[in-house]
Amino acid sequence: MALLEVDDLSVVFTRKGEQPVVAVDGVSFDVDPGQTVGLVGESGCGKSVTALAIMGLLPRRGVRVSGSVRFDGTELLGLPAAAMRDRRGRDLGMVFQDPLSSLNPVVPIGLQITEVLERHRRTPRKKAMVQAGDLLTRVGIPDPRRRLDEYPHQLSGGMRQRALIAMALACRPKLLLADEPTTALDVTIQAQILALLAELVRAGDTDLGDTDLGDTALVMITHDLGVVAGLCDEVNVLYGGRVVERGPRHPLFAAPHHPYTVGLLASVPRLDGPRGQRLSPIRGSVSDNIPWTSGCAFAPRCPNVLGACTSVTPEMEFGPDERLLRCHNPVPAPQEVRA
Amino acid sequence: MLRYTVRRFGQLILVVAALSVLLFAWLRSLPGGPVSALLGERATPESRAQLQAVLGLDRPVHVQYFQFLGRAASGDFGVSTGVQPGDDALSIFLQRFPATLELSLLAIVLAVAAGIPLGYVAARRRGGWLDNAGVVSSLVGVAVPVFFLAFLLKYVFAVELGMLPTSGRQNAGIDATRVTGFFVLDGLLTREWDASWDALKHLMLPALALSSIPFAVVFRITRAAVLDVLDEDYVRTAYSKGLTDTVIRGRHVLRNAMLPVVTIIGLQTGALLSGAVLTEKVFAFQGVGEALAIGFERRDYPVLQVVIIAAAMVYVLVNLIVDLSYAVIDPRVRT
Ligand SMILES: Nc1ncnc2c1ncn2[C@@H]1O[C@H](COP(=O)(O)OP(=O)(O)OP(=O)(O)O)[C@@H](O)[C@H]1O
């Protein structure tokens, strides 16, 4: 059974005196235990809102959430606040985009880690502090004893993100949601953090007593296909608040079938690509979208557009290569083009 | 940190020096003067000139000033001419200062004890009835003149209901032992509980009147700061860890929201001192504020000089303490 089943999740922001904003529009995807799943898409396609909805962290007022989020067999939407609070930090952890603003500036790093252990495991402060030191070692922070007493502004960007990862993984959650965890970091640091995440969620056998990590399912949220390429077992491509293509990483990268995925891939610089090849960004912008109810939201920007695309809403169906697609006119695989 | 403190003390000396010059010149440019105050408007020119000479006011202002400095250096600030004529101005101040300190501290404690929790709750329930009530009452708190509030409280609770004393610091009938000059504290130290209780009852109404403006300001700053902090990413992180409300409130929201509040408490010292002048007058509360009010009416230069310079020093010192406590709360300031 899947660990996380998101089914037809929709989030609508309703502000008084303003048009409702449909941020997430019927997203469905599953995550198996220990699996790493990518959620990829342009800015504004609803990635963060999806993650916040799963965590139950959306504002209480002015938001309508519908659909279903089942975690470990329990429906999370509509769960009483206290029950959800017990799961957050214990069963579900989250790492955010900007490590500096995501850490409390006036609380030492050590306490920001131990408070999770104190809350969910009732570990006494002293013992929790020792574990926090071990966790910092585990996430690759040198001289952890000293770092425990330091404040976020005394750490480098990479170290801050490592510390946040340590907090999110302190209670060994079954699921970690990482929302663009590397976007705010230097390129070299980005690679290190991604490698660390990959190692932490996979390594199930490292024995560090109470703080051994691993066997954690990971939902990796990013607008960068390069990030997904090195990490994810399965990839969901989001457009306009819906999943438009889903598949295992290698086949999806080798042969993307949705015109949007093709466009995304073409706009990523590749070291192995032919020299001098121009990067081709997707034309237009998200503001050109049409509502999903009147066709395909991507149609106005799509190079493969057909008449049906602006009149019939495409459903999630198996396309070429048994790939799940939401498209009336998928792009054929490269070898088919050559043939 | 040490260098910082030393520099601030240097600033303190400069501020006091500049202030003493301005104050000296300003007092002597006011219409009337101690001589008219003492002898009345109809005194003969001869007797006026005589008293003028006795008080040393016939000499040029700059000569008077250096004379004042020279004596002040040895702790002699002159003799009161109006407040308690014949008494040493510095002793008048020292004798009254504990009363005002006691009053101001209680007022600030009331303002903080009510303003911070209410500000927090108002921000959490933004737009709710408690928020609206708080915002309205804080507007009223700032708008209603302190002396009016003092009269109103005195009239309702002391005169009409007779629940609390109308004036003074302690009932004459209570034969209290003096230790520090802080009446409530004295009673606690000497275990004369009735004396403490009586002094506290005398403090209640003036402190309440005096706390109205600091309360309003603390409430509004707390509310605004909490609203800002609630939007911060680190509060979302705290929620993502499943922490309890108590921990999120104290460690993550209030500790950050306190930074602007602490600053504002320091700046309120000035408002507190000017408020004390009015409240002490209304309640005949024998503090520094009352001395200042009477000193102004009777143009008591020595008392006014001591009190105003001391008030400036208190103001600068309080703000130094505020800056230092800021560094305790915010580690980013420390390094
Ligand atoms: N609190 C909110 N109130 C109103 N609209 C919101 C709110 N939060 C997000 N939205 C809207 O929801 C949509 C999806 O936002 P979301 O943050 O999920 O995008 P994203 O995919 O994470 O983009 P990015 O890559 O920029 O982080 C956007 O159009 C955004 O304007």
Ligand SMILES: [Mg+2]
């Ligand atoms: Mg986002």
